[in-house]
Amino acid sequence: MFVTVRRPLIASVAALVCGPVLLFPGESVAHQTVAVADGPECGAVSPDDDVERPVTGENTAMEALQVPQAWSEASKAGKRPGAGVTVVVVDSGITGVDERGPSPLKSAHGLIVGGIIAGPNQPKPAVSVGIAPGARMVDEPFYDVPRGEEQDGVRVPMSDALEARLKAITARRRSGQLKGPTIVVVPMEVLHTDSLEKAVQALVASGALVIAAAGDRPAADDSFLKSYAGETAAPGEDAVADVWPAGGDGVVSVGVSTPTDGVLRNSGIDLAAPGTGSVSKALNGAWCVVTTVSSHWAAAQVAGVAAVVWSVHRSDTAQQLEERLEGTASGNSDGASPLTGYGVVQPVEAILRDINGMGAEGHEADVVPRAKVPRERADLLADARENAVWWGLGGGGALVILLVLRPVLARRRAGGGSDVRR
Template sequence: MKVRRPLIASLAAISCVPVLLIPGASVAHQAAVAAEGPECSAVSPDDDVERPVTGENTAMEALQVPQAWAQADKTGKRPGAGVTVVVVDSGISGLRDRGPAPVKSAHGLIVGGIIAGPNQPKPAVPVGIAPGADLVDEPFYNVPRGEEQDGLLLPMSDALEQHLRGVTARRRSGALKGPTIVLIPMEVLHTDSLEKAVAALVASGVLVIAAAGDRPADDSFLTSYANDKASPGEDAVADVWPAGGDGVVSVGVSTPTDGVLRNSGIDLAAPGTGSVSKALNGAWCVVTTISSHWAAAQVAGVAAVVWSVHRGDTAKQLEERLEGTASGNGEGASPLTGYGVVQPVEAILRDVNGMGAEGHEADVVQRAREPRERADLLAEARDNAVWWGLGGGGALVILVVLRPVLSRRRTTGGSELRR
């Protein structure tokens, strides 16, 4: 049962969440001009490449990435340097090329750009959150999501399982060394063999990050969740994989939307929109849709920046660092944002030694065990108002009832005095 906090405390907690305001920045800079340009997923390989992106990468501003870069620079580290990010998706080939990318699906390309894409030179717009990270391409499907191949909708659980086992093998053989993040910005259906493959990957010492799930179209995956809005009590934690696996960092979105699934297993959140990335035609583009897929890429980029500074962290320690310094929402963990929005500056600067499982639970609100309705900040005030109203109303009723009696007593007392 959720214990309500006092209204003032709740409002104070929310007012302190540093998601959109940048410490030390001017008011004018805080009101970032959202990037404008082609929508990443709508660009075809032969579209005009002369249309540049203007404005700012608002996702990076919201996550305080420039401030995190400054902290990394103080330690002499290029943000993301020394960290490998394996992108298990539709392919990132052509990410750093100016011409059309040799892939059929833009999904993986967009994800790769969010993490470590090259900056747009004119006008200058930063793109990759972790520009120094080493990206490794691990494509497990090659056509747009939801299309059919051999009569089956892609991507498939068995194909993902096969590639995850391949990554695990390279890790164990030493071919994949050092701090490594495996990003799966996608959801597939659960199978027992996929669950075992995910467990083996986590045990190999990498940080596994996965999308907590988007609401599907009628002809796509997870059709039981294909509604306009969340059903009462919706919880996709058992159905969305690999995010449902033990030890996997499940990522949701912090931007309000009906397009993502409610999932009590979510650990961290990010905007899931507002990024600048690369499109199929080789030009830069803007992510305007809201998706847990893009949020997972944003969290992977942040994780790479933080890990490049704290190279001594294990994958588990890095996860605890990110979760222990997340923004939270002042009202307990949410099935949409988990422990809260990632905060790279806090994660770099804060001493989280010894936080561990026990310390983490003591310092941070525990994650949701089941979906709950959005926190109602005025609930306690209304409850108090009701009780005060009932109390005041009851007192008024008593006074109304007793008034004639009291009036008669005063009249009787006056008569006796006159006698």
């Protein structure tokens, strides 16, 4: 299914969760105040709910990622944000993302993801929704409802179903049916299988940029990833080998910028995004607010950012785009963090920065000229120093011997005084 749908520095995202406003660095409240989005919670809306309460405020996730500024840079380059880029959403379905009526889907999960990436704006009051409004979204559902929402006769995320979808996408890439800059986003986690790993490798080799969620913590009664279930992360937790397809080579694994106990610790994370604060579409066709923190929503946010950046840098390969995103992320320069990877994506920096000279992992390579080896100098005191060393060793050895023999000599002297022969 094809659905055609009509964002240089990272801001603080603390207000996404706990504050009433969002401030950009260097700006005062009077000049840069953003009202946090308020409206129905996306996951709590059912298809039968009346459309009564519109979203108010701003799409705070987009503001935190400085998407409007990225849109401005894209416009300067003569590009519509996301235009010319295809985003394949491999999830529970995005049917109805561009409609005003109820969606026939059984779960809002994929719909929320699609809305974050390229959903239509809310007209009244006006609120921006999709990060990459010019992107072309392709629907490739592989399940009906997430784990924990099981119903009779419906599919939950399974490795074999995901494998089949990824193989189909790869075949379309190879046949030319799906060409040009292509992003494949999988905002869900499944268990690893050898055949799934091969399917992921083939998709990456086809030239698509594959983005996946680094993993959310399963419920305590969930049999999936049971060792990670519970309310908190165990000391030393690392789900890098167990969460797929994020664990695949060449896959951009996405975590959240402010990790909570609800997301898995994963040393394979490459990039991060707020994972909350977005405005999207609900099952009743209305607009809603994402208030939960999830690596699933973060993956959608990174996919949207990637589409915007790729629409400007159309000549980039998928690998070059990944290097661009990682090399301009907000993390430190010492390498990837086990919680947020190279840091939070920064679309403005990614658009403006020249990736020439970046290292293999994306970060700018520090080129330091090799120092010349200084000419060896003559050591005028070498002989004296060598003699001093030997004298020191000899004197030290004699001192040790005297200290060892002193008690023995003292005992002999004492014994000789009481046993005098006549």
